[in-house]
Amino acid sequence: MPGEDAETHTVTLPADADALAATFPALQPSAEWWAARPADSRLVGLVVVRDDMPSVAAQREALAQFGVPIDGFRHPAPETGEGWIERLTRLFGRLGSGDVVVVADKHALGRGVDEEIRTVAELRRRGVIVKVLGHDRA
Numbered sequence: 001m002p003g004e005d006a007e008t009h010t011v012t013l014p015a016d017a018d019a020l021a022a023t024f025p026a027l028q029p030s031a032e033w034w035a036a037r038p039a040d041s042r043l044v045g046l047v048v049v050r051d052d053m054p055s056v057a058a059q060r061e062a063l064a065q066f067g068v069p070i071d072g073f074r075h076p077a078p079e080t081g082e083g084w085i086e087r088l089t090r091l092f093g094r095l096g097s098g099d100v101v102v103v104a105d106k107h108a109l110g111r112g113v114d115e116e117i118r119t120v121a122e123l124r125r126r127g128v129i130v131k132v133l134g135h136d137r138a
Helices: 017-022 056-066 084-092 113-125
Strands: 043-046 100-103 129-132
Touching: 043 056, 056 100, 084 113, 113 129
Parallel strands: 043 100, 100 129
Antiparallel strands: none
């Protein structure tokens, strides 16, 4: 029977989570994983102008710090009366599988939690990676 000769040993683990993480180099904090993206992918920044969003300048600064190229930046269009599907098609219609959409705030992805969830789900369906830089707002 496979594994009959396998030995088992008890491994004592520290009770403190920080001490446990220190024993595994892969668990050490590193910003490199966050910046990871597929080879040849495009970084595409999305800036949204709305009262519930950080300023355009603050969003651009966060995107630039992450590494999104700002050279071709165009000031975002104001909110219109179009629905979620029209906005998704207009904003993300040119994205391809493996592209990385970067937003400074999760609320850039929708006008409410339902739209945000649907937007991320649709982008994932298309093979687009989403990076949200700010998670501290409700």
